[in-house]
Amino acid sequence: MKFEDVLHDIKHNLSRDYVSSGIIGVDGVHLTFDPATPEKTGLLTAAELADVVKDALELVREVKSGRLYYINLTTDKFKVFLFPVGSPPKFFCLLIMKVNGNVGKAILELERAGESLRQELEHNCLV
Amino acid sequence: MNKKNNHPENGRKTILIVDDEETLTWSISKNLTINKQYKVICANSSEEALQILKKTSNIKLIVSDIKMTGKSGLELLDEVNKHCPQIGFIAMTAFGSDDDKRKAREKGALRYIEKPFGMEVLIQVIGEVLGEMGQLIQPPPSPAYQVVGQASVSEVLSKYSQDIKEIIFVKLNALQGDIVFQVGIDLVPTDQKDLLSSGLVKQTGEVCRKLTLGKLELIVIATEKHYVMLHCLTGQGLFLYSLIEKDLGFGKALYLIEHLTLKIAHALKINANGKQDNEI
Numbered sequence: 059m060k061f062e063d064v065l066h067d068i069k070h071n072l073s074r075d076y077v078s079s080g081i082i083g084v085d086g087v088h089l090t091f092d093p094a095t096p097e098k099t100g101l102l103t104a105a106e107l108a109d110v111v112k113d114a115l116e117l118v119r120e121v122k123s124g125r126l127y128y129i130n131l132t133t134d135k136f137k138v139f140l141f142p143v144g145s146p147p148k149f150f151c152l153l154i155m156k157v158n159g160n161v162g163k164a165i166l167e168l169e170r171a172g173e174s175l176r177q178e179l180e181h182n183c184l185v
Numbered sequence: 186m187n188k189k190n191n192h193p194e195n196g197r198k199t200i201l202i203v204d205d206e207e208t209l210t211w212s213i214s215k216n217l218t219i220n221k222q223y224k225v226i227c228a229n230s231s232e233e234a235l236q237i238l239k240k241t242s243n244i245k246l247i248v249s250d251i252k253m254t255g256k257s258g259l260e261l262l263d264e265v266n267k268h269c270p271q272i273g274f275i276a277m278t279a280f281g282s283d284d285d286k287r288k289a290r291e292k293g294a295l296r297y298i299e300k301p302f303g304m305e306v307l308i309q310v311i312g313e314v315l316g317e318m319g320q321l322i323q324p325p326p327s328p329a330y331q332v333v334g335q336a337s338v339s340e341v342l343s344k345y346s347q348d349i350k351e352i353i354f355v356k357l358n359a360l361q362g363d364i365v366f367q368v369g370i371d372l373v374p375t376d377q378k379d380l381l382s383s384g385l386v387k388q389t390g391e392v393c394r395k396l397t398l399g400k401l402e403l404i405v406i407a408t409e410k411h412y413v414m415l416h417c418l419t420g421q422g423l424f425l426y427s428l429i430e431k432d433l434g435f436g437k438a439l440y441l442i443e444h445l446t447l448k449i450a451h452a453l454k455i456n457a458n459g460k461q462d463n464e465i
Contacts, residue, residue, distance in 0.1 A: 106391075106392040106395060106396065107392060107396075109388060109392070110385070110388060110389050110392055113381070113384060113385045113388055113389075114385060114404075114406050116381055117378065117381040117382055117385055117406065117413065118406060118408050118413070120377055120378050120381055121378060121408075121411065121413060121428060123406075123408035123409065123410050123411045123413065124408050124409025124410045124411075125408060125409040126406065126407075126408050127407040127408055127409070128406075128407050129404065129405070129406050129407075130403075130404070130405040130406075130407070131389060131393065131398075131401060131403070131404055132401075132402045132403040132404075132405075133393050133398050133399030133400055133401050133402060134399045134400045134402060135398060135399030136398050136399060138393075138398060154398070161435070162435075162436075
């Protein structure tokens with residue numbers, strides 16, 4: 059399954075809650091983004107989100123919490139998920155949904171997508 | 186508890202008085218400390234003063250006699266210039282000893298004061314010198330926020346962290362510049378985890394603003410064992426940092442922490458500066 063297909067499935071399954079999604083390397087370089095992502099959000103240059111993941115990983119190590127599952131940011135406008143792929147993560151899946159979106163459903167979709175992405179990245183020797 | 190106000194730099198400035206007349210150092214010390222305005226250390230020789238300087242790092246000013254048995258005040262000034270030039274120096278000279286005044290000035294003494302002098306003159310000179318050095322005593326800055334009903338905040342935090350076994354800890358942290366300090370509880374001193382979490386909150390808040398994602402309210406980090414929740418009290422420069430066993434379940438953990446955040450927000454009263462200066 060191609061990266062774009064994985065993102066398409068997330069978009070389809072979350073339907074009205076969905077805003078945008080993408081796959082980003084922890085080095086800040088993105089692999090792909092939902093083409094519908096509005097440019098004005100600046101998400102397409104989302105290296106900063108990789109810094110958030112790196113800082114969170116550091117905190118998780120300090121707290122001795124084990125493997126990182128996901129990071130969820132809630133703002134007054136959106137719910138943002140950063141879902142790591144691979145262990146240690148080299149990539150993460152970004153999902154942005156509406157602030158009142160269904161978190162449980164989003165996590166389920168991300169877990170499904172994460173497995174597909176891991177296989178795809180493995181196939182491409184990226185993890 | 187606001188640790189910032191406990192910082193030694195917010196308290197009295199330390200002055201070293203050096204004179205071989207013990208009665209004089211005693212008298213100066215009494216006068217300078219009477220209003221708890223300064224902290225005073227006395228030495229009765231240059232050698233003793235040098236030993237004190239080696240051991241004490243926070244001395245801001247030396248007030249020293251020039252003519253002393255053993256090393257003179259001018260020799261002490263040489264050593265100060267060599268090893269701790271940031272410390273100010275006021276020379277006490279005998280009346281009419283113009284040569285000592287000139288030498289002291291050449292070596293960098295900020296002022297000289299002729300003996301005998303009135304204590305009010307010395308206090309005034311010290312005030313002027315510290316003022317010029319930017320070390321004049323200022324009243325401690327008023328806290329960026331005030332905690333009203335601190336006991337109730339402690340109570341609420343303790344209740345949550347003690348009654349619900351899955352909550353490993355809950356801490357209310359504040360961001361102010363790069364300083365993190367806890368408010369209302371004395372459970373755990375600020376540690377590396379606090380610094381990392383405050384860095385993460387600040388960084389993420391900036392990223393959300395930059396990417397037009399809105400104002401950050403909550404970060405949840407789900408891991409194999411825990412939920413790490415960093416809940417911003419929006420606009421108040423504070424965040425609730427909680428570590429929760431994963432067994433509690435995401436929904437319940439989130440409900441409890443949001444409930445707790447609301448309770449704390451009610452127990453805190455933030456002054457206007459705090460709101461403006463510390464917005465996350």
